[in-house]
Amino acid sequence: MARKPSRSSIGSLRSPHTHKAIIISAIETLKECGYSGLSIEAVARRAGASKPTIYRWWGNKAALIAEVYESESEQIRKEPDKGSFKENLNFLLLNLWKVWRETICGEAFRCVIAEAQLDPSTLPKLKDEFMERRRELPRKLVENAIQQGELPKDTSRELLLDMIFGFCWYRLLTEQLEVEADINEFTTLLLNGVLRPTSAAVQGAAEV
Amino acid sequence: MARKPSRSSIGSLRSPHTHKAIIISAIETLKECGYSGLSIEAVARRAGASKPTIYRWWGNKAALIAEVYESESEQIRKEPDKGSFKENLNFLLLNLWKVWRETICGEAFRCVIAEAQLDPSTLPKLKDEFMERRRELPRKLVENAIQQGELPKDTSRELLLDMIFGFCWYRLLTEQLEVEADINEFTTLLLNGVLRPTSAAVQGAAEV
């Protein structure tokens, strides 16, 4: 007979129904009206909730959208194990681009980035929590590759991640996520460098 | 109702004074109040201009900020001629980061990107005009390097540019433009690839 964890205070509990309704409302509003139509007011209206309720639990739009992203992006968190670092990275990015394209996550991520530009106090929070969580999986991939001698021991891990995210962000923010072949071309260039003849790159592409 | 054939006459010319005042006002408002404080209303107020005048010439905030960026970023357009592609690229990026850090340009660029996310119709215009103009100089650098055999003939020019801009955008949008050494590390990685031992990469950098 499981007991609810005791509370220190009386009063209504946070309504799970309302919580869910707000997240769903945010998703649908974003789908139908885009970022510019995604106001707290609109979300509240559609959720049948009040604005103060949203502000109590999320504080600002960025936090709300961040939670939307988390809740919708579970499938991205699958850890690949394809054999090589390059194949794993390819798999990860293909998956990421696909989710960004086909779910609301792409739009949501763009919102999060844009929101962070608006409010200076939001940026560090986003960088240290939201973004950091996204970096974990690829960082693990890099780490594994280094452990197994696939990458040099002195690889600049964070710089490498910045390059990977940088490329993806750029494509997301300029709406260029369609051509999946670009991913392999990117990883090839990343791994082999520009100086090496790209004949190798073409080989790499053939492998995938 | 019959109208006489209209006469060919013009009206008043655009006031250069007002034009300038609006640009300056936008710069100063951005400096003092940040992106979130940069409303058309505030710009008009400070410029001693009227909102309709701003909307007559710019249409939306993105267009205004884009012009601010253009007008303030002249020094970035210096074409470097340092000898090698890597040195040239290093010079270019150092310069870019410096201007982004020290002038209003960094903030302005972030605004332009954020604005483009807000309004779907703004993005293509920005991509094809504003962003394209920024790609010209680095593209020329790449082209020259290929001509002189420094880079392989089949280098994916646009992908390379995407990687360069991606990295810079990422650092700009997450406020990480301080460490200039990162630039050389980045170009080294870009040129040599991750697979090559970074010690060699550092040597490569030293050689230059």
Add this chain to the structure above:
Amino acid sequence: MARKPSRSSIGSLRSPHTHKAIIISAIETLKECGYSGLSIEAVARRAGASKPTIYRWWGNKAALIAEVYESESEQIRKEPDKGSFKENLNFLLLNLWKVWRETICGEAFRCVIAEAQLDPSTLPKLKDEFMERRRELPRKLVENAIQQGELPKDTSRELLLDMIFGFCWYRLLTEQLEVEADINEFTTLLLNGVLRPTSAAVQGAAEV
């Protein structure tokens, strides 16, 4: 050899074409867009004229509409000669209501009254020029009736006119000009007074 009256100055003459085009534009704008849509801007636009031209010749909206009224209300100025004062007044008012209902004049008159409320300096001008001109004909009717002994010599002419115009304005401003029988009922009451049994009034109606 007829000579044109000499001008005190040189330069182009006022364009009759433009003048006419503006009046016509005002009429059509009023018809299509109503009083609230009757802006100087809209009139100029439709006339293919410029705002300064309108302001040069009319000064304000009231003056323009007043001229519209003058130009469209010629048929009201027919002086009736039906025999009795009552018949003449009935004829006059029937005609007035009909023109107000069927042409743009009713709307124009309402605009003139409303405009006069907006601008304190417009009211006296309107009262002394525009309104005064409208009072001439009914005043003449009253005068004639007095001359011929139909009305008492000490009739308060201006008060009588105020009552007549008052009734018509009230009905115009509240959009109640449809029932023509009201006119005869009104004149009967006006002539005989409330105290007299209205059986006489019904007779009076029968006479017409």
Add this chain to the structure above:
Amino acid sequence: MARKPSRSSIGSLRSPHTHKAIIISAIETLKECGYSGLSIEAVARRAGASKPTIYRWWGNKAALIAEVYESESEQIRKEPDKGSFKENLNFLLLNLWKVWRETICGEAFRCVIAEAQLDPSTLPKLKDEFMERRRELPRKLVENAIQQGELPKDTSRELLLDMIFGFCWYRLLTEQLEVEADINEFTTLLLNGVLRPTSAAVQGAAEV
């Protein structure tokens, strides 16, 4: 033991303070700036309220001014009981003109009429609510006079009211409310008719 009527919804109540501040602001703005200066913006500014709050409760300028009129015109609603219909009517109109002249009500009433000309949808609302309420008291006067045999049984009640209001509106709209003697002259004419010699009319008034 009176109980407050239960509310159908939760949330803050309408702030009486804000409500009052807006009405007062409207009155003072009208006093100082006249009808042309009476913008919703100005009222909000002076009241320390926001435009949306005004629009929430009033919808348009006419509705706001109408409420101003209601709140300021309480003393007009005193029902006179002077003995005769003529004396009652004289009292009523004297009082009305006085209030129109000495308070903001005259100006407010003119605004209401003018506003109704601007917006076609406002007119019927005003006619059926605002104006109708003003007609109640004089209608009662007429009714009483008929009951007591002072006026004929078949008196056209509404036409009579139209004549009374027509005269008053005309004088209000043309700023001619100063001469109080005009009121008695008007009621005399109204009761006795134009045809009866005015000397007799004055006698008639005296008889009553």
Add this chain to the structure above:
DNA sequence: ATATAAACGAGACGGTACGTCGGGTCTTTTT
């Protein structure tokens, strides 16, 4: 002929206000 002056179109401009949307905060009721 050639100045000169006025009328005019076009339209830029500073203003003011419009009516609406959204951001956050506060008050009141419900659970």
Add this chain to the structure above:
DNA sequence: AAAAAGACCCGACGTACCGTCTCGTTTATAT
């Protein structure tokens, strides 16, 4: 005591007109 709902102030949105001004073209006098 927390949740929920509505009112509220505030600021900005993008637009419409206002009335004035400049600009260059056209047209009618006056030299």
